[in-house]
Amino acid sequence: MSADSPREVGERIAARRRTRRLTQTGLATAAHVSYATIRAVERGARRPSDDVLEAVAAALEVDATQLRTGYVGTERRVHHALPALSQVIAGYDIPQGPPTRSADELAEAISAAVAWRLGAQYGQIAEAIPGLLGDAIRYVHTARGAAQQEAARMLVAAARTADAVAFKFGAHDLSARLIDLMRWAADRTADPLVQAVAAYVRTEVFFAARAYPLGLAALEQAVDVAPAPTSRAASAARGALHMRAAVVAGRAGDAPAADTHLRHARELGDQVNTEGTYLGTTFGPDSVRIHEVSVAVSLGPDHVDRALRMATEWKPPTSLPAERRSGFYIELARAQEWAGLHTHAFESLKVARAAAPQHTREHPWARDVAAALRRYHRSDAESLSHFAHWIGAV
Numbered sequence: 419m420s421a422d423s424p425r426e427v428g429e430r431i432a433a434r435r436r437t438r439r440l441t442q443t444g445l446a447t448a449a450h451v452s453y454a455t456i457r458a459v460e461r462g463a464r465r466p467s468d469d470v471l472e473a474v475a476a477a478l479e480v481d482a483t484q485l486r487t488g489y490v491g492t493e494r495r496v497h498h499a500l501p502a503l504s505q506v507i508a509g510y511d512i513p514q515g516p517p518t519r520s521a522d523e524l525a526e527a528i529s530a531a532v533a534w535r536l537g538a539q540y541g542q543i544a545e546a547i548p549g550l551l552g553d554a555i556r557y558v559h560t561a562r563g564a565a566q567q568e569a570a571r572m573l574v575a576a577a578r579t580a581d582a583v584a585f586k587f588g589a590h591d592l593s594a595r596l597i598d599l600m601r602w603a604a605d606r607t608a609d610p611l612v613q614a615v616a617a618y619v620r621t622e623v624f625f626a627a628r629a630y631p632l633g634l635a636a637l638e639q640a641v642d643v644a645p646a647p648t649s650r651a652a653s654a655a656r657g658a659l660h661m662r663a664a665v666v667a668g669r670a671g672d673a674p675a676a677d678t679h680l681r682h683a684r685e686l687g688d689q690v691n692t693e694g695t696y697l698g699t700t701f702g703p704d705s706v707r708i709h710e711v712s713v714a715v716s717l718g719p720d721h722v723d724r725a726l727r728m729a730t731e732w733k734p735p736t737s738l739p740a741e742r743r744s745g746f747y748i749e750l751a752r753a754q755e756w757a758g759l760h761t762h763a764f765e766s767l768k769v770a771r772a773a774a775p776q777h778t779r780e781h782p783w784a785r786d787v788a789a790a791l792r793r794y795h796r797s798d799a800e801s802l803s804h805f806a807h808w809i810g811a812v
Contacts, residue, residue, distance in 0.1 A: 425462030448477035483775035538774035630670035654696035657686030668716030725753035744774035
């Protein structure tokens, strides 16, 4: 049970509703619950059930943990979805009949799911992704002519969205199978930019196995065959590969390679100029700055000053996707904990949670830092203990 009172939950919902410029009636309609329920919840007269909380969170386009501290319904929904995902992709290369949605409906639903992934809305993804992925697979097998390549592009996006929940919730075998599906679909697009996206995501397999030198080699091969940066999309695809290669090189302890890839990423970020999302991957000057901190932390405690210096000079704008902002503050917290800046580290974890609660809760580094702070840092002990319980560090 959450430590939040019904009034605190209601106040958060009301504040989010007003930010979205919705009336109580509008929120009730969007969430498919009664006006009386919304009114009672907002004034604290009723504690929302899990189903109501999830419905309201979806209508407000936030994760339910931003409305009720300690909410664990998202984990239940994700783990319930994982067997269904496994079943859906078991025979992805076998025709299974027509999809249940039209091409336009499927494209719209996948676009919404990609937005949920960027916003770390894992509960919403878990609810929709098995059926969505199944339809995307069916569409690939039934589309004809020019529509086949577009169907394959949709399947890449759907598989990547499914992989987001599988990888972050520790289902690494399922994640690897979803990445195989991504690569299979990417080859059918005949689009080298989509194939670059698949290579970018494939790195998760090497992260899970801690096979960092192999991951670096795979990314460098992908850079070699990626299109020349003659357009913004091509520059972003190549730049994203360099960003990820820099992090993998850092994990491998190869500082020169990490710096080389960061330099290339920085040049391509400046070439792109404007931060944006390209084929589902966010790239631009701000993303490169975030990865500079990530590389410093990946290289280990000896490089902590590098991460702290970057963080004092720059902070990620709120226009960046929530998951990317959350990742920045989690990695900064790790650097601050290494440097003995315990109060700062805890503040960074709280900022990460505010940006993307579920991403923070499932991030092993956030859990490690919270556990370390609880052992050695005694100021604000009650608040820290609550946080450590919430993230599963105790």
